[in-house]
Amino acid sequence: MRHILFSREFWLGAVLALLAGCSATTAAVPRPSSKTAYNLPPISGTTATPHPKAGSLVDIVRDPSDLPPSVGTRPARRVEVNLYTEEVTGRLADGTTYDYWTFNGKVPGPFVRVRVGDEVTVHLTNDPASSMMHSVDMHAVLGPGGGASATQTNPGASTGFTFRATTPGLFVYHCATPMIAAHIANGMYGMILVEPAGGLSKVSREYYVMQGEIYTSKPYGSSGHQDLSYAHLMAETPDYFVFNGAVGALTHKYPLTGKVGERIRIFFGNAGPNKPSSLHAVGLIFDKVYVDGSLESPPLRGVQTVLIPPGGAAMVEFTPRVPGKYMLVDHAIVRVERGLRAAINISGPKQPELFAPWTK
Ligand SMILES: [Cu+2]
Numbered sequence: 001m002r003h004i005l006f007s008r009e010f011w012l013g014a015v016l017a018l019l020a021g022c023s024a025t026t027a028a029v030p031r032p033s034s035k036t037a038y039n040l041p042p043i044s045g046t047t048a049t050p051h052p053k054a055g056s057l058v059d060i061v062r063d064p065s066d067l068p069p070s071v072g073t074r075p076a077r078r079v080e081v082n083l084y085t086e087e088v089t090g091r092l093a094d095g096t097t098y099d100y101w102t103f104n105g106k107v108p109g110p111f112v113r114v115r116v117g118d119e120v121t122v123h124l125t126n127d128p129a130s131s132m133m134h135s136v137d138m139h140a141v142l143g144p145g146g147g148a149s150a151t152q153t154n155p156g157a158s159t160g161f162t163f164r165a166t167t168p169g170l171f172v173y174h175c176a177t178p179m180i181a182a183h184i185a186n187g188m189y190g191m192i193l194v195e196p197a198g199g200l201s202k203v204s205r206e207y208y209v210m211q212g213e214i215y216t217s218k219p220y221g222s223s224g225h226q227d228l229s230y231a232h233l234m235a236e237t238p239d240y241f242v243f244n245g246a247v248g249a250l251t252h253k254y255p256l257t258g259k260v261g262e263r264i265r266i267f268f269g270n271a272g273p274n275k276p277s278s279l280h281a282v283g284l285i286f287d288k289v290y291v292d293g294s295l296e297s298p299p300l301r302g303v304q305t306v307l308i309p310p311g312g313a314a315m316v317e318f319t320p321r322v323p324g325k326y327m328l329v330d331h332a333i334v335r336v337e338r339g340l341r342a343a344i345n346i347s348g349p350k351q352p353e354l355f356a357p358w359t360k
Contacts, residue, residue: 060090060100060107060187061249064207064256064342067111067267070199076117083109085134085153085175085188086127092240093247093339095223098214100245101134101175101186107245108210108271109173109190114165116194121162122147128156134183135159137176139311140192142166148176168196170293170313172269181233181273185215187245189271191313196295203317204262209250209342210269211277211308211330213238220338236274241330241340250342256328258320260348265317266328269293272310278331279314280305281344283324290315305331320346322355 083103090107092098103109114120126134133154137146141163144150150161174180175188189210215232216222216239232239243250250256258264270277288299289306293313306314320326328342329335 057091057097058088058105060088060102060105060245061253062106062108062208062210062244063254064209064244064250065205065254066106067206067208068113070202071113071115071195072199074115076115076119078119078121079114081110081112081120081122083122083124083136084127085124085130087130087132089225091246092214092216092226092242093221096221096247097225098216099186099228101132101183101188103136103175103188103190107187107189107212107242108208108269109188111190111208111267112173112192114192114194115199116165116168116196118165118194119162120165121160122151123158123160124151124153125158126153126155130155132183133177134175134188135177136173138163138171138173138192140165140167140169140171140173140194145176146173152177165194168194168295170194170267170269170290170295170315172271172311172313174271174311182228182230184271184273185213185233185238186228187212189269191267191269193267194295200265200295203265205258206265206267207256208267209243209256209328210271211279211340212242212245212271213273213275214240214242216240233273238275239338241275241335241338243328243340243342247339250328255343255345257345257347260320260323260346260351263317263319265315267313267315268306268308269313270308270310274310275332276310277308278305279308279316280329280331281318282327282329283322284318284320284326284344286316286318288317320344320348322346322351323348 086105087101090100135148135151137148141147147161151159153159171192173190175183215229216226217229220239286303289303290299308314323346326344330340
């Protein structure tokens with residue numbers, strides 16, 4: 001039964017039965033040019049094989065500074081969003097690889113930034129080499145499945161939908177093809193920001209960070225290639241917790257940086273699929289927290305830890321006053337031991353009136 005339940009054919013059948021009338025086209029679709037930007041050899045073998053050399057892997061980590069600028073004061077307009085679903089083998093941790101399912105080759109997927117009133121057209125193309133159907137459910141969408149009913153897309157096919165951005169806020173999007181939890185755990189998530197008219201206030205730096213869970217057949221820290229463990233997924237017992245897709249993504253590869261006195265904004269999303277996040281910046285205090293990603297409610301001020309449910313988000317802002325090395329964590333702190341940690345490196349002059357270490 002387990003084999004049947006988790007087989008691709010079972011879920012393909014279920015989806016097609018559920019979504020009769022939403023069939024995808026089967027015309028071959030060329031890969032977007034962005035694919036070639038990786039300039040990496042294909043990875044062969046995805047299960048029970050020695051892990052490839054780390055240097056030959058696709059880099060799935062999203063740079064947290066990779067996000068568009070604010071919409072500013074522009075009027076509402078039409079916006080095109082191109083999503084390309086792609087299954088790749090990437091580095092999960094040093095010496096450990098994993099088969100990720102992605103939007104546009106990175107985890108999280110692209111940060112989509114629109115303003116209220118925009119007419120947004122979403123194009124979803126599924127890589128011809130995909131093993132699965134994929135789709136997208138955007139929490140900013142008013143419509144069936146958040147767009148998922150219109151975008152169940154076969155490998156090599158394209159689908160899409162158009163929606164009106166009605167509500168300012170920071171929203172999660174994710175693949176919603178059964179088994180949905182597996183598609184999310186494998187990396188198929190991102191965020192869409194709907195800015196209010198006039199845009200967000202100006203800040204010095206903005207970062208895009210998402211928390212995810214990875215369920216592996218071998219224990220945390222095992223070397224070699226890791227397969228998804230459906231047993232662990234169903235039991236809601238993640239083996240890894242990651243920011244932006246991989247262990248060390250935001251410590252060694254892309255640490256967050258800033259200077260004393262700068263205003264820093266983090267767009268933070270929790271992909272889950274199962275666990276809430278207790279977001280905390282060690283040694284810092286969030287000046288403003290837009291709870292649950294709501295931009296229509298006033299922010300909380302002076303917040304230590306922010307609770308963010310799976311499928312939820314928060315926009316947090318802070319101004320570091322003291323230079324040093326800080327950490328962004330989930331205050332369910334044991335998750336640090338499972339890979340969940342981001343560095344925030346703040347430079348600038350010492351501030352002894354605020355903080356002064358001493359020894360006897
Ligand atoms: Cu998917």
